[in-house]
Amino acid sequence: xxxxxxxxxxxxxxxxxxxxxxxxxxxxxxxxxxxxxxxxxxxxxxxxxxxxxxxxxxxxxxxxxxxxxxxxxxxxxxxxxxxxxxxxxxxxxxxxxxxxxxxxxxxxxxxxxxxxxxxxxxxxxxxxxxxxxxxxxxxxxxxxxxxxxxxxxxxxxxxxxxxxxxxxxxxxxxxxxxxxxxxxxx
Numbered sequence: 001x002x003x004x005x006x007x008x009x010x011x012x013x014x015x016x017x018x019x020x021x022x023x024x025x026x027x028x029x030x031x032x033x034x035x036x037x038x039x040x041x042x043x044x045x046x047x048x049x050x051x052x053x054x055x056x057x058x059x060x061x062x063x064x065x066x067x068x069x070x071x072x073x074x075x076x077x078x079x080x081x082x083x084x085x086x087x088x089x090x091x092x093x094x095x096x097x098x099x100x101x102x103x104x105x106x107x108x109x110x111x112x113x114x115x116x117x118x119x120x121x122x123x124x125x126x127x128x129x130x131x132x133x134x135x136x137x138x139x140x141x142x143x144x145x146x147x148x149x150x151x152x153x154x155x156x157x158x159x160x161x162x163x164x165x166x167x168x169x170x171x172x173x174x175x176x177x178x179x180x181x182x183x184x185x186x
Contacts, residue, residue, distance in 0.1 A: 001026075001040065014046065022046055031096040041095040051156070061089040079108050122155030125179035132182035151176055 001008055001024060010029040015021040027039040042049060061067065067089065078085060084105035091097025106114045125133060137159055140149060144161035147170035151159040154177045176182075 001038075016046075020044075020046065025095060027096040027099055030094075031100050033096075033099070039099060061087075061093050063093070082109075084108050122157060123153050123176075123179050125182075129179035129182060132185075133179065136182045136185050147171065150174070154178075 001012060008026055008029070010026050012024040012026065013021065014024075022042055022044045024040050024042040024045075027033055027041060028035060033039055040049075071089065074085060074090065077083075086098070086101035086105040088094060088098040088101075090101035103114055140151075140159070140161040146162065148163050149161045150171070150173045151161075152173060152175050153159075154175075
């Protein structure tokens, strides 16, 4: 996607002189998905994008008269006996139809509205805070030998030390919301 979000469109094409191309769909725009976080589907990406929720290979549904009739009757069985149907066939066969129907199925199963979790910007520590973090990480790498300690930074960075084993299955998770955390440990 372009760095300037005002240049985004529902379908974003990126091509090269070597005939390699990729297309990114902005699902929020196409399906009117209300979320602070953008939902993007990229076909043939030139590089692995950051923050990948899921990666899979699939094919599109084959339209037929039987499929169209089944789609029209879906509301009669949707949610009955705790069974929910979702996928691209719950619409016009597009990725955004799969996302929308998956969200509806999750809401039906949970019995409440599902909100997308925000993914805040990664922490940007100053050089002194980055140095403090490096010292803390080195310390934990060297001295956590029993159990598992996990630091989860605001924005998604995860550091794991030690590992749980049969003798000691202790696992501790610390949410780090501010880089000053690393200074306070020293």
